[in-house]
Amino acid sequence: MSLRExxxxxxxxxxxxxxxxxxxxxxxxxxxxxxxxxxxxxxLQFAGLLNNKQATAITNSVNDNFNSIEGEW
Numbered sequence: 812m813s814l815r816e817x818x819x820x821x822x823x824x825x826x827x828x829x830x831x832x833x834x835x836x837x838x839x840x841x842x843x844x845x846x847x848x849x850x851x852x853x854x855l856q857f858a859g860l861l862n863n864k865q866a867t868a869i870t871n872s873v874n875d876n877f878n879s880i881e882g883e884w
Contacts, residue, residue: 822834
């Protein structure tokens with residue numbers, strides 16, 4: 812049995828209309844996310860704007876400020 816068949820079998824077994832509505836809404840969300848174009852070109856437009864020294868400074872700042880947990884967890 813294929814994955815699609817397993818999913819359809821499980822969906823067909825659901826009798827609760829509210830649960831079916833949740834499944835439907837989730838599937839719609841997945842479909843929207845799948846249609847979104849990758850943002851590779853949006854990111855690449857910034858390539859080369861920083862020199863190595865600037866990039867290192869930013870990396871160090873992020874590491875210094877965000878790589879430790881303060882307080883109890």
